Amino acid sequence: MSVVFHKGKAREPASVTLFCEAGQLKACLTDKQNERLLFRSGSGVEEILDAFEKALRDPGADWRPSRKARSK
Numbered sequence: 001m002s003v004v005f006h007k008g009k010a011r012e013p014a015s016v017t018l019f020c021e022a023g024q025l026k027a028c029l030t031d032k033q034n035e036r037l038l039f040r041s042g043s044g045v046e047e048i049l050d051a052f053e054k055a056l057r058d059p060g061a062d063w064r065p066s067r068k069a070r071s072k
Contacts (some may be wrong), residue, residue, distance in 0.1 A: 016052070018045065027052070036063040 003013050012032040019026055027048045029038040038061060040051040055061040 018048075029055075030066065031063070032066075035066045035068050037066050038063050 003011055005011055014032060015030045017028045017030070019028075024041050025044065025048065026039065026041040027045075029040070029052050030036075031038070038052065038055055040048050040055070042048040042051060
């Protein structure tokens with residue numbers, strides 16, 4: 001699936017997966033275009049989304065390569 005943005009470039013949209021582990025809410029942001037993952041945890045969805053927003057503006061954020069990227 002591709003989405004066209006304002007500059008006319010096709011881009012595969014990112015996805016967010018939420019899960020609960022040991023009573024804590026956790027999330028994975030998958031940047032499909034760049035084949036990388038970012039994990040955050042928090043007490044609620046809003047807190048996690050705020051953490052993702054902050055990380056997206058941080059050039060030093062702790063992105064990890066996706067399995068797809070590692071298999072290349």
